[in-house]
Amino acid sequence: MDSIKFDFSTVNRIVFGARSIDEVPKVIDTFGKKAFVIRSSQAMGEISLTDLMASANKEYIIYDVKGEPSETSIIKAVKVASDNHCDFVIGIGGGSVLDTAKVVATMMTNKGELMDYLETVGKGFPVRNRCAPNLAIPTTAGTGSEVTRNAVIDIPDKKLKVSMRSTLMLPWVSMIDPLLTLSLPPKITAFTGMDAFIQVMESFVSVRANVMTDSLCIEAIKKAAIHLRKTYHHGDNITSRTEMCFVSLIGGMALANSGLGAVHGFAGAIGSIFHAPHGAVCASLVTAVMKVNVSALMKRNPNGEALTKYQEIFKMITSNQTATYKDGIQWFIDLCGDLDIPTLKKLGVNRGDFPEIVRLSKTTSSMKANPILLVDGELLEILELAYE
Amino acid sequence: MDSIKFDFSTVNRIVFGARSIDEVPKVIDTFGKKAFVIRSSQAMGEISLTDLMASANKEYIIYDVKGEPSETSIIKAVKVASDNHCDFVIGIGGGSVLDTAKVVATMMTNKGELMDYLETVGKGFPVRNRCAPNLAIPTTAGTGSEVTRNAVIDIPDKKLKVSMRSTLMLPWVSMIDPLLTLSLPPKITAFTGMDAFIQVMESFVSVRANVMTDSLCIEAIKKAAIHLRKTYHHGDNITSRTEMCFVSLIGGMALANSGLGAVHGFAGAIGSIFHAPHGAVCASLVTAVMKVNVSALMKRNPNGEALTKYQEIFKMITSNQTATYKDGIQWFIDLCGDLDIPTLKKLGVNRGDFPEIVRLSKTTSSMKANPILLVDGELLEILELAYE
Numbered sequence: 058m059d060s061i062k063f064d065f066s067t068v069n070r071i072v073f074g075a076r077s078i079d080e081v082p083k084v085i086d087t088f089g090k091k092a093f094v095i096r097s098s099q100a101m102g103e104i105s106l107t108d109l110m111a112s113a114n115k116e117y118i119i120y121d122v123k124g125e126p127s128e129t130s131i132i133k134a135v136k137v138a139s140d141n142h143c144d145f146v147i148g149i150g151g152g153s154v155l156d157t158a159k160v161v162a163t164m165m166t167n168k169g170e171l172m173d174y175l176e177t178v179g180k181g182f183p184v185r186n187r188c189a190p191n192l193a194i195p196t197t198a199g200t201g202s203e204v205t206r207n208a209v210i211d212i213p214d215k216k217l218k219v220s221m222r223s224t225l226m227l228p229w230v231s232m233i234d235p236l237l238t239l240s241l242p243p244k245i246t247a248f249t250g251m252d253a254f255i256q257v258m259e260s261f262v263s264v265r266a267n268v269m270t271d272s273l274c275i276e277a278i279k280k281a282a283i284h285l286r287k288t289y290h291h292g293d294n295i296t297s298r299t300e301m302c303f304v305s306l307i308g309g310m311a312l313a314n315s316g317l318g319a320v321h322g323f324a325g326a327i328g329s330i331f332h333a334p335h336g337a338v339c340a341s342l343v344t345a346v347m348k349v350n351v352s353a354l355m356k357r358n359p360n361g362e363a364l365t366k367y368q369e370i371f372k373m374i375t376s377n378q379t380a381t382y383k384d385g386i387q388w389f390i391d392l393c394g395d396l397d398i399p400t401l402k403k404l405g406v407n408r409g410d411f412p413e414i415v416r417l418s419k420t421t422s423s424m425k426a427n428p429i430l431l432v433d434g435e436l437l438e439i440l441e442l443a444y445e
Numbered sequence: 446m447d448s449i450k451f452d453f454s455t456v457n458r459i460v461f462g463a464r465s466i467d468e469v470p471k472v473i474d475t476f477g478k479k480a481f482v483i484r485s486s487q488a489m490g491e492i493s494l495t496d497l498m499a500s501a502n503k504e505y506i507i508y509d510v511k512g513e514p515s516e517t518s519i520i521k522a523v524k525v526a527s528d529n530h531c532d533f534v535i536g537i538g539g540g541s542v543l544d545t546a547k548v549v550a551t552m553m554t555n556k557g558e559l560m561d562y563l564e565t566v567g568k569g570f571p572v573r574n575r576c577a578p579n580l581a582i583p584t585t586a587g588t589g590s591e592v593t594r595n596a597v598i599d600i601p602d603k604k605l606k607v608s609m610r611s612t613l614m615l616p617w618v619s620m621i622d623p624l625l626t627l628s629l630p631p632k633i634t635a636f637t638g639m640d641a642f643i644q645v646m647e648s649f650v651s652v653r654a655n656v657m658t659d660s661l662c663i664e665a666i667k668k669a670a671i672h673l674r675k676t677y678h679h680g681d682n683i684t685s686r687t688e689m690c691f692v693s694l695i696g697g698m699a700l701a702n703s704g705l706g707a708v709h710g711f712a713g714a715i716g717s718i719f720h721a722p723h724g725a726v727c728a729s730l731v732t733a734v735m736k737v738n739v740s741a742l743m744k745r746n747p748n749g750e751a752l753t754k755y756q757e758i759f760k761m762i763t764s765n766q767t768a769t770y771k772d773g774i775q776w777f778i779d780l781c782g783d784l785d786i787p788t789l790k791k792l793g794v795n796r797g798d799f800p801e802i803v804r805l806s807k808t809t810s811s812m813k814a815n816p817i818l819l820v821d822g823e824l825l826e827i828l829e830l831a832y833e
Contacts (some may be wrong), residue, residue, distance in 0.1 A: 227457060276659070
């Protein structure tokens with residue numbers, strides 16, 4: 058066994074549980090006078106911001122976000138926050154909203170322009186100061202963005218998505234209230250839930266996995282195997298919604314410290330060419346990646362830790378201590394059927410673009426964390442298997 | 446099953462592994478110009494501060510700490526840091542040094558006097574601002590103080606130990622380099638290692654345990670059961686030292702979020718009357734507490750989660766899926782024998798003080814987290830069992 062070695066970063070404080078939203082006033086008490094509240098308008102559900110801010114005795118302005126964060130949308134948000142002399146940030150929404158909030162909070166305490174801090178397209182300067190106080194409140198159970206330290210930003214001019222990345226971008230507090238996810242429709246529940254489930258599995262078998270991320274992922278994999286189906290079929294089941302919020306949280310904590318794998322490598326590449334929901338793309342690929350990964354490991358690294366970890370996954374998801382590789386794969390085929398997961402073809406992915414998808418996927422950090430280096434033939438095989 | 450609910454705080458970044466100390470210059474790069482280095486002189490071992498600070502291009506002054514933090518010693522340290530215009534803190538040592546460092550870093554960014562922030566003896570004001578940048582480097586594997594958010598301070602005038610406590614006191618980065626623990630003598634290895642082992646077990650069965658702390662503790666309990674003996678008998682075994690450093694880290698992360706139990710409740714009470722090493726007191730009590738706790742649970746809460754968790758512990762430590770309660774107790778008796786753990790009598794504890802120890806122990810936060818409320822007769826029984 059390798060000796061333990063890791064560099065693990067996460068948010069200082071995680072407040073988790075039904076009705077934790079009631080704690081907002083206490084949590085933001087020391088954050089400053091005026092809040093910049095970033096949200097997607099449809100994500101507010103039951104929350105009365107007016108009431109929360111009144112009982113916290115804070116001023117605030119609201120900033121609505123639509124779609125994924127882009128260079129333009131972020132520059133505009135930063136300007137509004139600055140013109141209004143806001144002291145801190147609250148993000149309420151899905152991954153796009155929380156990513157925007159992380160960048161705005163970071164630009165509030167760091168000099169210069171957004172471009173100074175972007176990799177690839179910008180100057181790639183390191184962030185120097187911890188972001189302004191930032192409370193992240195997710196309203197989906199999927200990305201775990203409330204505890205990751207990067208934001209993906211669209212640069213339409215260059216047809217690129219780039220990351221801004223720093224430990225100093227981590228929100229000050231993440232607050233996960235499962236009641237905010239109760240109204241998610243089944244389709245979004247399935248896609249975001251599959252994303253979360255895949256994140257804890259890919260983190261677990263990643264080449265950069267460590268004992269800290271493993272300890273967290275094991276419990277989360279067991280929970281996802283039981284509760285993802287339940288949230289899809291019974292969206293009002295608070296217990297299952299809560300468990301899936303936990304899976305999503307752990308996915309974010311783990312992936313930020315261990316990286317992911319081929320599913321997310323492909324999803325990044327596909328997402329930069331086609332406009333399909335990220336979770337759906339991930340879900341369409343999971344069984345094929347697992348098949349090809351296990352088969353490659355059996356051939357080229359049969360005694361390694363990764364194959365043992367896949368066996369552990371198969372035992373956990375099937376609750377069967379003698380589950381074989383075939384049992385595990387069949388379990389995922391059944392799950393995807395049950396959740397009505399589309400094929401790549403149905404998602405609008407073009408077979409003619411497979412070579413380009415393979416090429417792009419190999420440049421992603423996720424693909425580099427896959428438990429085994431896959432050759433081009435294997436990468437194409439995954440896309441073919443997931444195609445129809 | 447209860448629905449998941451927790452409030453989990455920890456440090457932003459944990460750098461763990463052999464030779465991680467080499468990363469100090471990179472880690473403190475953005476921390477400011479001048480370091481206030483708090484250490485216990487004997488704990489420096491292999492570290493050349495001069496080299497580290499030179500390659501980090503930082504000024505620094507060194508402040509030696511002796512014994513546990515007291516009101517006087519902390520006020521003095523804060524003054525020296527302020528007179529020397531230090532921007533940030535590095536603590537290198539055991540729990541006392543890291544506790545001192547946490548308080549000094551907090552007083553550097555918060556107005557007023559130490560007494561303003563102390564519970565019981567002072568004004569108990571909440572800390573308002575995050576502490577100054579603080580890098581915590583433990584040199585023992587025991588307390589987990591590098592990731593806890595309080596410091597225990599001795600007030601000799603009042604014959605009291607009180608806590609200063611706030612999430613804002615958490616170090617900015619904890620760096621755990623197992624090589625720094627290689628030279629610990631066997632006796633200290635046994636006492637501090639037992640403290641760490643007991644912390645992950647008490648956190649696991651605590652009434653305030655949650656799925657986040659449980660996920661972390663399970664792996665740590667298994668590791669402690671294997672590696673504590675090895676570090677005692679073969680102090681130069683780097684793998685085992687590394688594993689026990691991980692156990693200690695997880696103990697700190699867990700206890701800060703779940704509380705402990707009767708062993709630490711008693712140890713707090715005994716520590717305020719007698720001068721015996723904390724880890725030794727904990728070790729002398731562990732078997733007796735386990736016996737009385739299990740017996741009380743069997744009588745008064747036989748179907749609760751706590752008893753199931755004790756059974757899980759017994760299975761994990763014995764590596765035997767059919768381990769009984771007796772097997773578990775016997776395993777601890779053997780461990781304590783093997784590690785030459787002293788009795789309370791040998792540690793200088795007076796039988797005549799048992800009633801006072803019981804009375805004091807009931808006021809501790811640890812005793813309140815014990816998996817079952819113990820009556821005075823049971824508390825006395827524990828002390829009698831551990832006495833000789």
